[in-house]
Amino acid sequence: MARFNAVDIVLWGLRIGVVAVVVGGTIGTLLHNRYTAAQWFDFVVFGLTIGSIYAQIALGYTMVYGVLRLINFAHGDIVMTGAFAGYFVATPLDRSGFLNNHPVLGMSAILAVSIVTSTSIAVLTERIAYRPFRRVVGLAPLICAIGVSFFLEQTFRGMFGSAVKSYPSPDWQRATFQLLGFNVPRVDVLVIGLALVFMAGLYLIVQRTRMGTAMRAVAEDGEAAALMGIDVNKVVVFTFVLGGAMAGIAGVFYAFVYKQVYFFMGFTPGIKAFGAAVLGGIGNIPGAMLGGFFLGMVESVGPTLFLDGIGIPAPYQLRDLIAFTLLIMVLIFRPQGLLGERMARKRA
Amino acid sequence: MRRAILIGLAFGAGAVHLAVVGVLLMLHQRMIIVDTLTLGQAVLLLLAGGAGAMTGRPLPGLIAGVAAAVPIAVLAAVMSIVPLQSIFIALSSDLFEMLTLGQGLTAGISILIGGGAIAGLLGASWRISPSVVRRAIGPGAIAVLIAGVFQELIQLMLQQYEGPVGEFRDFLYTWEGLSPQGGVTIFIVVAIAGEVLGSILRRRAARIAAHDHRRERMVWAGLALLALVVLPAVAGSYVGQVLMLVGLYILMGMGLNLEVGLAGLLDLGFVAFFAVGAYTTALLTADSSHALAHLSYWEAMPIAVALSIMVGVLFGLPVLGVRGDYLAVATMGLGEIVRVIVQSDFAAPLLGGAQGILQIPKPRLGNFVLGNPVSLFYLTLVASAVAAFVAWRLENSRLGRAWMALRDDEDVAQALGINLIRSKLLAYGLGAAFAGLAGSIFATMLTSVYPSSFQLLISINVLALIIVGGMGSLPGVVLGSIALIGLPELLREFGEYRYLFYGAVLIVMMRLRPEGLWPSDVRQRELHAADETLALDAGADAVPAQTR
Numbered sequence: 001m002a003r004f005n006a007v008d009i010v011l012w013g014l015r016i017g018v019v020a021v022v023v024g025g026t027i028g029t030l031l032h033n034r035y036t037a038a039q040w041f042d043f044v045v046f047g048l049t050i051g052s053i054y055a056q057i058a059l060g061y062t063m064v065y066g067v068l069r070l071i072n073f074a075h076g077d078i079v080m081t082g083a084f085a086g087y088f089v090a091t092p093l094d095r096s097g098f099l100n101n102h103p104v105l106g107m108s109a110i111l112a113v114s115i116v117t118s119t120s121i122a123v124l125t126e127r128i129a130y131r132p133f134r135r136v137v138g139l140a141p142l143i144c145a146i147g148v149s150f151f152l153e154q155t156f157r158g159m160f161g162s163a164v165k166s167y168p169s170p171d172w173q174r175a176t177f178q179l180l181g182f183n184v185p186r187v188d189v190l191v192i193g194l195a196l197v198f199m200a201g202l203y204l205i206v207q208r209t210r211m212g213t214a215m216r217a218v219a220e221d222g223e224a225a226a227l228m229g230i231d232v233n234k235v236v237v238f239t240f241v242l243g244g245a246m247a248g249i250a251g252v253f254y255a256f257v258y259k260q261v262y263f264f265m266g267f268t269p270g271i272k273a274f275g276a277a278v279l280g281g282i283g284n285i286p287g288a289m290l291g292g293f294f295l296g297m298v299e300s301v302g303p304t305l306f307l308d309g310i311g312i313p314a315p316y317q318l319r320d321l322i323a324f325t326l327l328i329m330v331l332i333f334r335p336q337g338l339l340g341e342r343m344a345r346k347r348a
Numbered sequence: 349m350r351r352a353i354l355i356g357l358a359f360g361a362g363a364v365h366l367a368v369v370g371v372l373l374m375l376h377q378r379m380i381i382v383d384t385l386t387l388g389q390a391v392l393l394l395l396a397g398g399a400g401a402m403t404g405r406p407l408p409g410l411i412a413g414v415a416a417a418v419p420i421a422v423l424a425a426v427m428s429i430v431p432l433q434s435i436f437i438a439l440s441s442d443l444f445e446m447l448t449l450g451q452g453l454t455a456g457i458s459i460l461i462g463g464g465a466i467a468g469l470l471g472a473s474w475r476i477s478p479s480v481v482r483r484a485i486g487p488g489a490i491a492v493l494i495a496g497v498f499q500e501l502i503q504l505m506l507q508q509y510e511g512p513v514g515e516f517r518d519f520l521y522t523w524e525g526l527s528p529q530g531g532v533t534i535f536i537v538v539a540i541a542g543e544v545l546g547s548i549l550r551r552r553a554a555r556i557a558a559h560d561h562r563r564e565r566m567v568w569a570g571l572a573l574l575a576l577v578v579l580p581a582v583a584g585s586y587v588g589q590v591l592m593l594v595g596l597y598i599l600m601g602m603g604l605n606l607e608v609g610l611a612g613l614l615d616l617g618f619v620a621f622f623a624v625g626a627y628t629t630a631l632l633t634a635d636s637s638h639a640l641a642h643l644s645y646w647e648a649m650p651i652a653v654a655l656s657i658m659v660g661v662l663f664g665l666p667v668l669g670v671r672g673d674y675l676a677v678a679t680m681g682l683g684e685i686v687r688v689i690v691q692s693d694f695a696a697p698l699l700g701g702a703q704g705i706l707q708i709p710k711p712r713l714g715n716f717v718l719g720n721p722v723s724l725f726y727l728t729l730v731a732s733a734v735a736a737f738v739a740w741r742l743e744n745s746r747l748g749r750a751w752m753a754l755r756d757d758e759d760v761a762q763a764l765g766i767n768l769i770r771s772k773l774l775a776y777g778l779g780a781a782f783a784g785l786a787g788s789i790f791a792t793m794l795t796s797v798y799p800s801s802f803q804l805l806i807s808i809n810v811l812a813l814i815i816v817g818g819m820g821s822l823p824g825v826v827l828g829s830i831a832l833i834g835l836p837e838l839l840r841e842f843g844e845y846r847y848l849f850y851g852a853v854l855i856v857m858m859r860l861r862p863e864g865l866w867p868s869d870v871r872q873r874e875l876h877a878a879d880e881t882l883a884l885d886a887g888a889d890a891v892p893a894q895t896r
Binding site (some may be wrong): 014088140144 | 365369370371434437438532585608613614666667668669670673674676677680682685688689693769844845847850851852854858862
């Protein structure tokens with residue numbers, strides 16, 4: 001029988017409180033039955049959409065953490081750079097009507113430019129700011145990463161201004177179609193579908209290619225991998241390339257969904273996606289994808305399902321609250337995540 | 349040769365970054381010497397000179413200087429061909445004018461390259477010149493820089509004097525800035541003074557023992573502090589306001605210093621405690637419908653501090669078991685949660701939502717209202733002094749030692765019988781107390797509180813200043829606040845670019861001087877010991893660190 005002290009009591013109180021809010025709120029909401037099936041369907045579709053974006057961002061965190069044991073604090077801002085690059089391609093294409101007449105070509109151009117931009121910035125960041133800290137223990141690498149995050153944000157602010165830019169949305173993106181009697185926005189299906197394709201591609205690269213194998217080897221045991229003749233520097237750069245590419249795509253999709261681009265946009269999704277990565281077990285690639293979808297779902301359905309039922313006004317304002325609470329709960333109660341036992345033992 | 353070119357190009361890339369972001373043009377608007385040299389031009393010259401100095405020899409220095417000028421010249425050329433301003437808002441015709449000195453493209457580029465070459469050469473010769481020269485030129489140049497950049501402020505301060513002081517001012521300054529003759533005079537006077545003073549100090553330094561340097565540093569610090577106390581009273585309310593802000597950040601810095609610097613708990617949700625202090629004060633004193641009571645400021649402040657301590661402990665409780673970088677993210681999440689709640693309609697009936705709480709009265713002493721910034725500055729100063737005393741005593745107490753042990757290795761500390769829970773909670777609680785006090789003063793300074801004043805950026809500000817000053821070092825906190833809060837506030841137009849500068853500072857400090865500008869003695873010893881061990885096993889260990 002373990003002894004209980006004040007801390008345990010507080011932690012149990014926290015657990016019970018969160019469970020109580022979730023259960024009580026759900027029951028309350030279901031009893032009131034104020035939302036139609038179509039509304040719930042919208043919440044779920046939006047959750048999957050935003051979740052697929054979080055999943056892509058979370059991949060970047062999880063891969064870098066696996067290889068370097070570093071929280072790439074600036075990863076959210078890499079997402080932002082991708083969104084900006086996409087914006088500067090999409091706007092002229094939209095204005096000239098090209099995006100409307102050649103959707104596939106236009107999309108490819110937007111994604112290509114944003115991938116190239118965010119990948120190069122990610123690699124540059126690694127070279128300039130992270131490599132010198134490769135063997136430094138303690139808080140210095142994280143603090144440096146925070147510095148990088150601010151530097152990137154403010155550089156983009158200086159270059160392109162602090163105003164929120166509206167991302168163009170051509171007609172074919174705005175259209176909806178019918179599925180099982182519900183209206184589904186086409187852009188959501190597009191984002192989820194493409195995200196799944198890209199993530200599957202990434203999974204194949206990591207599992208099947210030589211470089212991917214080397215990456216997994218370094219994540220497993222860097223020292224042994226180096227002794228086996230793996231060029232660790234190359235692997236690290238490769239990791240940042242993959243993560244940067246995913247971040248670029250995610251940035252464009254995020255702009256699709258929210259139709260806004262501004263210099264601080266990467267921060268919140270970045271932090272949330274980090275939570276998703278931890279939730280899935282940091283270092284675990286399928287885990288990050290799963291965590292992303294889970295987080296998106298909770299964030300989208302949660303406010304109405306949990307909070308509306310206990311009588312909180314305007315629950316959608318507290319969406320971030322739910323996401324951050326989930327993040328903290330994971331960090332406190334299950335830092336090893338849902339799938340990542342292996343990594344956890346080293347850390348806990 | 350290749351190295352010189354690479355160094356030059358790197359510095360040039362830095363210059364292009366400054367130009368594209370808009371800093372260069374902003375600095376160009378500040379004159380150092382009227383119609384002769386602007387701060388922007390000085391920065392460009394310094395970059396080229398720095399590239400030259402890195403090489404250390406004249407010919408490579410010259411090459412590096414040219415290489416540093418090339419990227420800027422290319423930028424100017426590109427700007428003249430393609431109009432980029434629709435995308436990069438900073439690439440205006442004004443910037444083009446500045447880069448080419450209004451001489452058109454070809455002449456401008458030749459001037460840029462020539463200037464780069466000369467600056468690179470000078471930078472390199474600076475490195476190899478005898479120390480006599482360096483001791484004279486260095487302080488002279490810095491004095492001219494300060495006198496020129498802060499001319500507005502200095503003129504404002506000198507304005508109230510007539511007679512000889514007034515005449516002297518008219519000699520040094522025209523109404524729009526430092527005049528050329530003024531610049532030359534200041535340079536010569538300070539150069540000679542620096543030379544004389546330098547040689548005296550060196551002779552003395554040779555005589556006194558090494559450990560007395562610390563005492564000497566303390567004397568300088570005391571003098572600086574004295575200046576800090578007297579300055580606002582003489583310099584007027586603008587300086588008072590700036591110094592007041594510096595004081596608030598000193599308070600918060602000392603609080604975070606207990607957490608990060610001593611106990612090693614990287615807390616990015618620190619702003620939450622600041623918010624608690626401010627909101628408590630507002631709710632208890634404000635003359636608005638949200639107010640819970642109408643206490644005087646002096647009654648509300650202790651309650652605000654006490655509540656901050658409670659929130660700090662509550663905040664620390666759940667994250668007790670979270671370590672290292674996960675802790676940073678968890679605390680940031682907590683801070684964001686506080687902000688989201690304060691902003692939401694859910695808490696609006698209590699906290700006023702996005703509209704905030706208005707009409708917070710100023711503190712009074714008897715019949716005297718501490719209304720103007722200068723008097724509030726003195727309040728901050730007293731609070732900081734008390735806080736500094738507490739922090740200083742804590743540092744050397746049993747608890748302080750326990751924190752340091754905890755920072756270095758939690759498991760070992762626990763094995764040695766340190767109560768982890770108690771020490772950590774005390775770190776959060778006491779750190780929060782400092783921030784709560786700062787928040788309380790902040791609320792009466794603004795006479796209103798809004799949720800938008802309590803962004804994550806404040807936590808980052810405070811973190812940046814203790815890192816610049818030196819983690820775990822009290823004088824470092826003061827130094828960091830002056831450098832990171834006071835300076836940008838004095839260069840008002842700089843405000844927009846403040847966080848760019850902070851980001852760069854965090855990266856550069858971590859790379860070049862992780863112990864900070866004024867490191868605590870313990871920290872410095874540790875870092876040097878770490879260097880030795882690192883050097884010892886550097887050969888064996890050529891892969892990323894696996895255990896953190």
